[in-house]
Amino acid sequence: MSRRPERGRHSRPRRETAPLDQTPRRYRIDALGSSGDGIGCLLDSEADASPVFIPFTAPGDEVLARMVSTDRAIVEELLVPAPERVTPPCDLFGVCGGCALQHLSPAWILEWKKxxxxxxxxxAGVTDLPEIRAFQTPPATRRRADLAARRTHNGVTLGLHQRGGAVIDLTECALLHPAIVSLLPALRGMLERLDLFRREADLLVNLLDSGPDLLLASDGVPSTADRTKLADFCRSHGISGLAWKPKESLDKSETLVRLAPATVAFGDVRVEPPPGAFLQASREGEGAIRDAVIEALPPSPGRKSKIIELYAGCGTLTFPLSAHARVEAFEGHPDAVQALSRAAVGQRIDVSLRDLNRQPVEAKTLSTALAVVLDPPHAGAGLQMTQILDGKPAALIYVSCNPRILFRDTALLLKAGYRVDSVMVIDQFLWSAETEVVCRFSRKRQRT
Known part of the structure; x- marks a missing residue:
């Protein structure tokens, strides 16, 4: 039987937490943090106070703000607006959690990201940084929406999470493609009539070349009536198909409706991606990434040249790359590999199913490539980066959606003898702090 130790002279006294002072105070915003929140400095105190993060502010603002945690505050009143401020294009800005920077112009945001x-x-240690080029996607082009649905006494709420967790009904959106926005009212009505949706559901909409394709995860089980209703709904709204899985489940989804092949074109090749497949956020962003990668390729010395592509997905870059050299494409998601393999028949492409975080492509194989194209997930390449550093391929084209990991890897690549040849910033996550970067690292081969 365990006993709780008695408090004595050897026990540590309980640390008392001072109550949070929520008196509104005046701050000047000096910069934006990496998440897009303003970094505020107290104006009414001579003390050297720690910086405070204040969302929806701009450098140059002076605001009256109230502390909500030890390092965060919310604006009570905008006292002096910064010159860079603009009118947000969406009435839901500040409530919906989808955007953080609509109070700043896209041009200003792009320069900030650069x-x-x-x-x-x-x-990271780069001393001879090349000129950074940039591309920004226009509004209303996002073709992928991860939505949350909640059943309430007033009906169905369908939209994005607010800061803090609650779902906000998405009645407008300056980011999403109009084809998705116009579908939202019908989706709400459809969800309200389904047995498989009790209280909570998640809905992923991919706008493919063949039309919207849906993946629904819910807290109920589809009934026979649900299947009929969903088929009628898809037929009425030009939806190619709908798959379902239990909410929070990692199991493969079940296709409930398939009226037409779900297809998307990568270059001149049409691919049938699995339900919920990862796609670049917009066609325009995808094109900018593709063009930057192709431009970064070294000249091919002959037909035996090969490009090794890591984390190939369904083939976004694979098919354009195959026009320049044979491609060895590696991907860890079985459904994505199946889709890529079917479309790659007859192409100069070899596709392998491989969990690169557990079984990376070996350094010896990487060292023989004309170029290695690396497009890792947000968490980075893990063990695969170790093999790249050991194999030292002559050229590494790195596509990153997480600059923090990119800078960490850059420091390692510099130590391995690489240099940065080119950098392309792609702002396809408009009005957010998220940034996509395509850069090329090269290393002179050592004579043996």
């Missing part, structure tokens, strides 16, 4: 990337590379 500056953040330049600073990150310099901190």
């Amino acid at each position: 500056s953040e990337i330049a600073t990150g590379f310099l901190k």
Whole structure:
């Protein structure tokens, strides 16, 4: 039987937490943090106070703000607006959690992102940084929506999470493609009539070349009536198909409706991606990434040249790359590999199913490639980066959706003798702090 130790002279006294002072105070916003929140400095105190993060503010703002945690505050009143401020294009801004920077112009945001990337590379040790080029997607082009649905006494709420967790009804959106926005009212009505949706559901909409394709995860089980209703709904709204799985489940989804092949074109090749497949956020962003990768390829010395592509997905880059050299494409998701393999028949492409985080492509194989194209998930390449550093391929084209991991890997690549040849910033996550970067690292081969 365990006993709780008695408090004595050897026990540590319980640390008392001072109550949070929520008196509104005046702050000047000096910069934006990496998440897009303003970094505020107290104006009404001579003390050297710690910086405070204040969302929806701009450098140059002076605001009256109230502390909500030890390092965060919310605006009570905008006292002096920064010159860079603009009118947000969406009435839901500040409530919906989808955007953080609509109070700033897209042009200003793009320059800020370029500056953040330049600073990150310099901190990583890059001393001869090339000129950073940039591309920004226009509004209303996002073709992928991860939505949450909640059943309430007033009906169905369908939209994005607010900061703090609650779902906000998405009645407008300056980011999403109009084809998705126009579908939202019908989706709400459809969900309200389904047995498989009790209280909570998640809905992923991919806008493919063949039309919207849906993946629904819910807290109920589809009934026979549900299947009929869903088939009628898809037929009425030009939806190619709908798959379902239990909410929070990692199991493979079940196709409930398939009226037409779900297809998307990568280059001149049409691929049938699995339900809920990862796609770049917009066609325009995808094109900018593709063009930057192709431009970064070294000249091919002959037909025996090969490109090794890591984390190939369904083939976004694979098919354009195969026009320049034979491609060895590696991907860990079985359904994505199946889709890529079917479309790659007759192409100069070899596809392998491989969990690169557990079984990376070996250094010896990487060392023989004309170029290695690396497009890792948000968490980074893990063990695969170790093999890249050991194999030292002559050219590494790195596509990153997480600059923090990119800068960490850059420091390692510099130590391995690489240099940064080119950097392309792609802002396809408009009005957010998220940034996509395509850069090429090269290393002179050592004579033996």
